[in-house]
Amino acid sequence: MIKQCQPQDIEGIYTVINDAAKAYRGVIPPDCYHEPYMSVDELSREMEEMFFFGWQDERRLVGVMGFQRVKDVTLVRHAYVITSWQRQGIGSRLLNYLKGLCETQRLLVGTWADARWAIAFYEKHGFRLLPDKDELFRTYWRIPDRQREVSVVLGLELS
Numbered sequence: 001m002i003k004q005c006q007p008q009d010i011e012g013i014y015t016v017i018n019d020a021a022k023a024y025r026g027v028i029p030p031d032c033y034h035e036p037y038m039s040v041d042e043l044s045r046e047m048e049e050m051f052f053f054g055w056q057d058e059r060r061l062v063g064v065m066g067f068q069r070v071k072d073v074t075l076v077r078h079a080y081v082i083t084s085w086q087r088q089g090i091g092s093r094l095l096n097y098l099k100g101l102c103e104t105q106r107l108l109v110g111t112w113a114d115a116r117w118a119i120a121f122y123e124k125h126g127f128r129l130l131p132d133k134d135e136l137f138r139t140y141w142r143i144p145d146r147q148r149e150v151s152v153v154l155g156l157e158l159s
Helices: 007-024 040-049 090-101 116-124 133-140 145-149
Strands: 002-004 051-056 061-070 073-081 106-112 151-157
Touching: 002 090, 007 040, 007 051, 007 061, 007 073, 051 090, 061 090, 073 090, 106 116, 106 133, 116 151, 133 145, 133 151, 145 151
Parallel strands: 073 106
Antiparallel strands: 002 051, 051 061, 061 073, 106 151
């Protein structure tokens, strides 16, 4: 079941993100990977800037996806599914749900360039790699230069 996450869901969101992000270990540059992948403080700041939606089983959150309107686009942020729940369609359901909520004509997502599985997931859902990633990152995200260097932006035009 999909739900809009509330401040009291922070522990569940934290658990999902940090479990799923272990997939990046050894894939992204070592200077970009740390554990926990996202601290509670950083997550708290992110929750002030965007909405999080989650897939919840009968007991807990098992997938999350952030949704942030920035200027004339909407960003998909922090899309993660707990490792043991992956490949069951949860990420697809969350993404399709967010597509339905989108009020802009363009949906963007940034991810690590070496996270081929993530790129393939978004491409499967109609997103395309965009050549102007540096300009897009500077315009719509607040991320470190190093992260921008080793990341890509994918976009989807909505009608």
